[in-house]
Amino acid sequence: MQTGGLLKDLTVAETVEYTARLFAVSRPVAEVLERAGITAIAGRRVGKCSGGEQQRLRFAMALIPDPELLILDEPTQGMDVEGRRGFWTAIREDAARGRTVIFATHYLEEADAYADRIVLISKGQIVADGTAAEVKGLASGRTIRATLPGADETALRAIPGVDGVEVRGDTVLIRCGDSDTVARQLLTQTPARDLEITSRGLEDAFITLTGDGAAGPSDRNQAAT
Amino acid sequence: MTAQTALAAALDRQPPPAGGFSPAIVRLEVRRLLRNRRTMILALILPVLFFWGFGLNKSYVHERAGHGNVSAVEMISIALYGAVAATATCGAMVSIERVAGWSRQLRVTPLSPAAYVVIKMLTSLVLAAGSVAAVFLVGALTHKVSMPAGLWVITGLCVWIGSLLFAAFGLFAGYLLPSENVAQVLSLVLTLCSFVGGLFIPFSQFSPDLQDFARFTPLYGLSQLVHDPLTGGTVQWSWIVNLAVWLAIFVTGAVWSLRRDTARV
Numbered sequence: 001m002q003t004g005g006l007l008k009d010l011t012v013a014e015t016v017e018y019t020a021r022l023f024a025v026s027r028p029v030a031e032v033l034e035r036a037g038i039t040a041i042a043g044r045r046v047g048k049c050s051g052g053e054q055q056r057l058r059f060a061m062a063l064i065p066d067p068e069l070l071i072l073d074e075p076t077q078g079m080d081v082e083g084r085r086g087f088w089t090a091i092r093e094d095a096a097r098g099r100t101v102i103f104a105t106h107y108l109e110e111a112d113a114y115a116d117r118i119v120l121i122s123k124g125q126i127v128a129d130g131t132a133a134e135v136k137g138l139a140s141g142r143t144i145r146a147t148l149p150g151a152d153e154t155a156l157r158a159i160p161g162v163d164g165v166e167v168r169g170d171t172v173l174i175r176c177g178d179s180d181t182v183a184r185q186l187l188t189q190t191p192a193r194d195l196e197i198t199s200r201g202l203e204d205a206f207i208t209l210t211g212d213g214a215a216g217p218s219d220r221n222q223a224a225t
Numbered sequence: 226m227t228a229q230t231a232l233a234a235a236l237d238r239q240p241p242p243a244g245g246f247s248p249a250i251v252r253l254e255v256r257r258l259l260r261n262r263r264t265m266i267l268a269l270i271l272p273v274l275f276f277w278g279f280g281l282n283k284s285y286v287h288e289r290a291g292h293g294n295v296s297a298v299e300m301i302s303i304a305l306y307g308a309v310a311a312t313a314t315c316g317a318m319v320s321i322e323r324v325a326g327w328s329r330q331l332r333v334t335p336l337s338p339a340a341y342v343v344i345k346m347l348t349s350l351v352l353a354a355g356s357v358a359a360v361f362l363v364g365a366l367t368h369k370v371s372m373p374a375g376l377w378v379i380t381g382l383c384v385w386i387g388s389l390l391f392a393a394f395g396l397f398a399g400y401l402l403p404s405e406n407v408a409q410v411l412s413l414v415l416t417l418c419s420f421v422g423g424l425f426i427p428f429s430q431f432s433p434d435l436q437d438f439a440r441f442t443p444l445y446g447l448s449q450l451v452h453d454p455l456t457g458g459t460v461q462w463s464w465i466v467n468l469a470v471w472l473a474i475f476v477t478g479a480v481w482s483l484r485r486d487t488a489r490v
Contacts, residue, residue, distance in 0.1 A: 004325055004326030004329075005325070005326040005327060005329060005330035006325065006326075006327065006330070007257065007322065007325060007327050008325070009257050009260050009261065010253065010256075010257055014253055014256070017249070017253065018250060018253050019334065021245070021247045021249050021250050021253075022241060022245045022250075022331075022334040022335055022336045023241055023245075023334065023335060024239035024240060024241040024242065024335070025239060061330075
């Protein structure tokens with residue numbers, strides 16, 4: 001998928017039909033329009049479609065030969081919020097049916113929200129590979145917040161994987177890499193309650209992992225099914 | 226799915242029959258064409274107006290020419306002008322497709338370039354048929370054109386098929402020139418060729434020098450050939466040579482510019 005590559009004077013459905021006729025075996029036009037979420041605008045001229053609609057049309061065209069793998073390079077560049085959301089809903093629904101989709105993106109929230117697996121590449125090297133939560137955990141760790149009256153700060157620091165402890169009255173804030181182990185320990189070995197585990201954003205992780213913010217568009221995010 | 230079954234599935238993919246050509250695509254291309262107002266004016270409305278305005282005056286209607294009257298000669302001339310305008314503009318539409326990135330898009334599909342050229346040729350023939358039919362219809366409805374019934378069919382078909390010469394020219398120009406210039410270059414070339422080819426002013430009225438020059442221009446041979454069934458002269462080899470040489474030039478040019486464009490990606 002790329003920008004351009006569409007004829008303004010064809011309608012959405014005609015463009016898909018055109019593409020379908022070029023392949024020996026193809027999915028039905030109606031089905032593909034439905035999957036891309038553009039059935040409602042099938043009769044509209046391509047020239048009158050928004051960027052998001054055009055991108056969903058390109059997605060529909062890509063679905064025609066029923067590929068097992070779809071590679072999307074910056075698929076939502078220049079789209080508004082609504083267009084992006086509609087686009088990703090269509091992609092997710094399609095991926096849920098068993099297709100593998102790989103996409104590269106600048107929008108890290110997008111990777112966070114829609115990718116099952118994220119690979120961060122910095123200067124040609126893979127610096128992280130895992131689910132969004134794993135990647136975020138790798139870089140910046142998570143923060144566990146719990147209510148623990150009379151917390152023993154030194155004992156908490158001794159738990160493996162803990163990077164820092166802060167006691168604020170009855171509340172403790174624990175920064176750690178492996179929050180699962182720490183949480184298990186807290187819940188089983190101490191009277192801690194009201195546990196809250198939060199991770200820092202993917203963007204923080206990206207900056208930490210790639211060394212500097214100027215790494216540029218070197219992230220590659222995969223959404224695998 | 227294991228890697229092996231995935232590979233088998235990938236190898237299973239059949240290339241489309243006829244290189245991706247199908248009548249349905251021609252239908253879609255024609256529908257696109259009908260939406261293009263400029264093309265419709267140039268190929269359908271303008272020839273009709275020309276013929277209505279210049280081809281039906283009293284002296285033309287009463288003057289005999291071969292098996293019919295001069296209005297019949299004019300009708301064939303203007304129909305040829307309209308038909309070549311139609312095929313040339315159709316061919317040149319590839320320049321818009323290049324700019325839009327559509328040609329690049331098509332290159333990632335199994336469509337073969339040859340099949341695409343055939344699609345474009347047939348599409349332009351549909352529009353050319355409309356153009357010829359429109360001019361002939363005006364001739365028939367006004368009852369001012371006199372020509373034996375069989376000649377209406379024969380000359381109509383000759384003009385129609387002959388107009389393919391300029392489909393090749395349109396493709397050549399469309400792949401070669403930037404799209405903002407194509408329309409201007411095309412109408413200039415068309416008008417000049419039609420003029421020196423004797424489509425607007427009868428060839429016999431040219432000065433001897435202009436006649437000598439005109440014999441080497443692209444529409445001369447075709448024009449003489451399509452008028453011949455009506456005017457009834459002997460077919461001259463120079464007409465056929467003229468048509469064959471220009472056809473070879475345009476087709477070679479179209480193939481060359483298409484290859485050049487494809488190489489660039």
